[in-house]
Amino acid sequence: MAQEVCSLKAQLREKEKEIADLKNKLAQLEKSHTSTLELRDRVTPLTPLKAKASLSNEDIMRYSRQLILPELGVQGQLNISKTSVLIVGCGGLGCPLAQYLAAAGIGHLGLLDYDEVELSNLHRQVLHGEDNLGQAKALSAACAVRRLNSTVECIPYHLQLSSENALQLIQQYDIVADCSDNVPTRYLVNDACVLSGKPLVSASALRMEGQLAVYNYHGGPCYRCLYPVPPPPETVTNCSDGGVLGVVPGIMGCFQALEVLKIASGQGSSCGQQLVIFDAQDARFRCIKLRPRQAGCVVCGENPSITHLADYESFCGSAATDKCRKLNLLSRDQRITVQDYKSVMDSTEPHLLLDVRPPVEVDICHLPCSVNIPLSSLEERKIEHLQLLQERIRQVKQQMAGDCLPPVYVICKMGNDSQKAVQVLENLSGSEVDSIMVKDISGGLMAWAKTIDPTFPQY
Numbered sequence: 001m002a003q004e005v006c007s008l009k010a011q012l013r014e015k016e017k018e019i020a021d022l023k024n025k026l027a028q029l030e031k032s033h034t035s036t037l038e039l040r041d042r043v044t045p046l047t048p049l050k051a052k053a054s055l056s057n058e059d060i061m062r063y064s065r066q067l068i069l070p071e072l073g074v075q076g077q078l079n080i081s082k083t084s085v086l087i088v089g090c091g092g093l094g095c096p097l098a099q100y101l102a103a104a105g106i107g108h109l110g111l112l113d114y115d116e117v118e119l120s121n122l123h124r125q126v127l128h129g130e131d132n133l134g135q136a137k138a139l140s141a142a143c144a145v146r147r148l149n150s151t152v153e154c155i156p157y158h159l160q161l162s163s164e165n166a167l168q169l170i171q172q173y174d175i176v177a178d179c180s181d182n183v184p185t186r187y188l189v190n191d192a193c194v195l196s197g198k199p200l201v202s203a204s205a206l207r208m209e210g211q212l213a214v215y216n217y218h219g220g221p222c223y224r225c226l227y228p229v230p231p232p233p234e235t236v237t238n239c240s241d242g243g244v245l246g247v248v249p250g251i252m253g254c255f256q257a258l259e260v261l262k263i264a265s266g267q268g269s270s271c272g273q274q275l276v277i278f279d280a281q282d283a284r285f286r287c288i289k290l291r292p293r294q295a296g297c298v299v300c301g302e303n304p305s306i307t308h309l310a311d312y313e314s315f316c317g318s319a320a321t322d323k324c325r326k327l328n329l330l331s332r333d334q335r336i337t338v339q340d341y342k343s344v345m346d347s348t349e350p351h352l353l354l355d356v357r358p359p360v361e362v363d364i365c366h367l368p369c370s371v372n373i374p375l376s377s378l379e380e381r382k383i384e385h386l387q388l389l390q391e392r393i394r395q396v397k398q399q400m401a402g403d404c405l406p407p408v409y410v411i412c413k414m415g416n417d418s419q420k421a422v423q424v425l426e427n428l429s430g431s432e433v434d435s436i437m438v439k440d441i442s443g444g445l446m447a448w449a450k451t452i453d454p455t456f457p458q459y
């Protein structure tokens with residue numbers, strides 16, 4: 001009997017050990033699966049970084065070329081390795097930033113983006129390649145970063161930064177980098193950084209110009225101290241409207257990496273009180289001294305009224321993505337669909353088609369018989385352009401019976417500028433030009449390409 005008890009106990013211990021081993025194996029598999037394959041689409045807590053006491057031989061070799069800089073040294077490298085950085089936006093700025101931070105041996109790298117890789121991203125978003133088209137940018141960037149430096153703990157978040165998740169996310173990181181492309185996100189990131197006491201390395205790039213500043217850093221101003229009121233949504237241009245030379249965000253993203261590394265290593269950033277402006281055309285950097293932290297600032301001032309994150313989209317009057325920036329400036333009867341315009345075209349009804357895009361875009365593609373007068377020329381009431389419009393209206397009128405003037409249909413790329421042009425023309429109508437009936441073609445040439453003519457180029 002005693003022998004049987006002993007043998008059963010031994011078997012039990014054996015089984016318990018087997019179960020413990022299996023549990024261990026499962027936990028390890030789950031962990032590596034999450035960190036390599038799955039996106040952290042929920043906000044999960046970071047595992048704390050263990051502060052390295054010294055550099056391994058491999059670290060010494062890998063980082064040797066920066067290690068021998070007196071500005072960095074062993075302590076600077078160790079500091080970098082225990083710093084966590086959250087990158088908001090894995091686009092034109094976020095890609096080079098992530099690349100250099102990983103290469104330099106940053107500890108944790110949070111890579112956050114809600115979007116997927118598109119062909120028009122590849123000229124500047126250099127961590128993504130043709131194989132990644134359609135893939136979540138956060139995952140594509142994380143895979144590229146892991147190939148570069150597997151010792152960096154990389155956490156992809158395929159989600160939109162919002163008032164609901166921003167604090168929980170940002171509180172976990174030491175430094176935040178704003179690489180987003182829209183105004184609501186800039187205010188959201190700023191407020192979350194102020195409320196969590198984190199430095200914010202912020203940059204932007206458009207056309208041939210870039211800007212960089214470090215906010216909420218060593219008593220310096222926050223973004224709201226400088227821009228207490230958001231700009232009117234219709235005055236904001238993004239890369240898909242205004243264009244950008246890929247290398248410009250490349251330079252600004254690298255500049256962000258530089259400031260992040262200076263903060264992380266302990267040298268400190270010199271951009272807490274100044275705005276750096278890069279002019280790619282003249283190959284020049286200019287620095288503008290920023291106004292100091294404002295005592296009356298609603299978030300970082302002496303009596304802040306913002307103590308939790310609010311609704312940034314309604315504060316700014318625009319969406320926190322640049323995907324569907326659709327203005328709605330006109331009434332229904334001032335607009336027609338691309339299908340309706342196709343019927344007008346097919347019916348050979350006399351009319352004038354006015355394309356209000358800049359000439360550089362008209363050179364890419366245009367509808368036949370359109371007259372190009374850029375929106376800016378209409379807004380500035382350029383006399384030669386108003387005369388051209390008048391002349392074309394009268395030419396079409398000659399094909400018509402009676403005394404009527406032909407209708408004018410206005411088109412642009414997406415259907416935003418064309419609405420503004422309709423408003424301008426309605427103001428001019430009857431005074432600077434003949435009284436005309438003007439209508440906007442909703443959705444513009446991109447709607448035309450999607451629904452009427454799939455061979456029409458999209459850009």
Ligand SMILES: Nc1ncnc2c1ncn2[C@@H]1O[C@H](COP(=O)(O)OP(=O)(O)OP(=O)(O)O)[C@@H](O)[C@H]1O
Nearest residue numbers: 089090091092113114115160161180181185239240
């Ligand atoms: N609130 C947000 N949460 C997560 N990601 C964001 C947020 N706001 C912006 N982003 C991301 O920031 C990135 C900015 O990248 P970039 O300025 O190069 O523009 P893009 O949107 O990729 O390109 P394009 O304007 O040409 O369509 C984008 O990938 C965008 O998805």
Ligand SMILES: [Zn+2]
Nearest residue numbers: 222225297300
């Ligand atoms: Zn402030």
